[in-house]
Amino acid sequence: MPAPSFDRVALPHLDAAYNLARWLTRDPTEAEDVVQDALLRAVKYFPSFNGGDGRAWLLRIVRNVAYDRLTARRDGGTVPLESSDDEEVGPADYLRDPGDDPETALSRKQDRAQLDTLLAALPLELREAVVLCDLEEMSYREIAAVIGVPIGTVMSRLWRGRRALMRAAKAGDA
Amino acid sequence: MNDDSHRELRLLVQADCDGELQPRDAAAVAAHLEDCAECRVLQRDLRATKAALRDEAPRYRAPDDFRRRMEAMTATNAPRPHAPAPRWRWGAWFGSFGLGAAVAAALVLLIVVPRDNGGVEQSVLDGHLRALQSDRLYDVASTDQHTVKPWFAGKIDFTPPVKDLAAQGFPLKGGRIDTVHGRAVAAMIYGRAKHVIDLYVWSQPKAGDAPSRDLSRNGYNLVTWSKGDMRFWAVSDLNREELDDFVRDWQAAP
The missing domain is CATH 1.10.1740.10 (RNA polymerase sigma factor, region 2, helix turn helix motif)
Incomplete structure (x- = not known):
């Protein structure tokens, strides 16, 4: 062989x-x-x-x-929406806006251009986790290998990245 | 439910949405969701977000011209585990005289391409597999030889003969520029039922005429011949008999 x-x-x-x-x-x-x-x-x-x-x-x-x-280029330091990796995962407070449903919000046509803008605006470390998971459809294990961090960190970054997207989608909707 | 365990649960709900949980853990999450409205909403939102990302955030594709440049660049630079030893001695020899690796490789190609069927054969097969894997079988999709032939003009330094063999059961599907040993070559694509035949052509001055020679590699069949100043390689997963038919028909066609 x-x-x-x-x-x-x-x-x-x-x-x-x-x-x-x-x-x-x-x-x-x-x-x-x-x-x-x-x-x-x-x-x-x-x-x-x-x-x-x-x-x-x-x-x-x-x-x-x-x-x-x-x-x-000192361009890695995009102003982070969140702090470091050990940040508390926190309550799902993006849920607290009353009377809105992110499912319909995200699927509405006028939000489509917005979603990739929101993703592009995420801090680098969160953006790469979300891109590898949801666009590249890699497993946690593969993502951990690419980024060089433990799987737990991958999970935490994914959560923070997605939470920021969900919050921002809601805010843009209000 | 205290905050710490809920933190874990959120990550588990997320892992469930990502298809990362073993059945037993997934069942535990499902049981929790029965009782916890907050996590149910979370699950719904995460799924919606994932679906929206998949549908709406672009998965960028490498532009075609960039892809070709990268293929040519790596074909020139890449180590070749299949390469027969003499080529590497040449490479090392040129390298030791301080020429850049790319220059050395290019010189070696000039020397090797006409003779070294072992390396060419692998390079042809690699090109074929790369095209199949990347869904980039055609740069120009057309069953009309009068469309495909002019398409090659200006993209390579010779004019490949393009023939349609629809009447013989091998319809022309299109053409593309591919790379064999770092060199841009013409590839014509023919169909036979669900099989794909790639016919590679490049100019090889003073090659003379050489009759067809059958080879196989990794379960693929290949046929090579030369005619005039052109070298031909046909490669396909088609069976030997039908690929030989194809070559015979192609050579016989006007």
Whole structure:
């Protein structure tokens, strides 16, 4: 059984790589730069690829390149909507606006443009968790491997990201 | 219900929505939801949010020109576990003289592509599989050879012969530019029932005519031949007999 080629391990995930880079950088040109750098790094690291999940392997590299670039530009510090990871999960106080149903709110046509704006406005760490889970449809375990944090942290970031989306959707609705 | 356990429960309700729970834990969540209106609302909202994200937040696709650049870039730079050893000695040799890796690889390609069927065969198969996996089988979808042929003009440095074999049971489906060993080549796509045949063509001056040669790799069948200044590779999961029929019909067609 020959070793898998780089073409077959990494290139099938080019869309996933681009999607993640695009959401992290929020800029199409920057996203291409990130993916290109990531592929060059991936080519270099490929001899040490252990034959596991090619998508998680590539996305981890994409993510690290994106963070390096964002840090270099000091643009990683988007004003956070929430504080650090150990924040109390807290009561579901987004529920407290009376008489509104986020299901209908979110499905209304005029909110559609808004949802990707809201997602793009999330703090970087929450945004990446939500993108990997809901757009890339990765499991908690895969997301933890990409981000390099424990599964519990993935769950907490997902919760905070989604709660912020649900709150913001309601606020925009009021 | 104190706050701490409810905090855990929220994460469990979320994990349930994300399909992450074992059946026993999912059942425990379901039992809790029976009694807890707040968590029921939470479950509903989380599901709605997930569905809305899936439907409404774009999953961006790599632009086609960017994809082609990346494929060419990695084809030039990527290590090739399948590569026969001599190529790597060449690569190391060029590398040791301080040429950039890309330049060395490009030189090696010039030397190797015409002869080295082992590497070409794998590269052709890789291209075929990549196209199937990425749903990017055609750059131009047309059953009309007079549409497909001009489409290639200006995109590659030669004019591939395009033939429709619908009458022989192999209808033309379209064409695309693919990469074989870092080089842009023409690929024509033909159908046979539910099977896809990729016919790769590139120019190979002074190649002369060479009769068809059958190969197979990883369960795929390949046929290669050359005619005039063109090298041809057909690859498909079609059975050997029908792929040979295809090649015979293609060669015979005007």
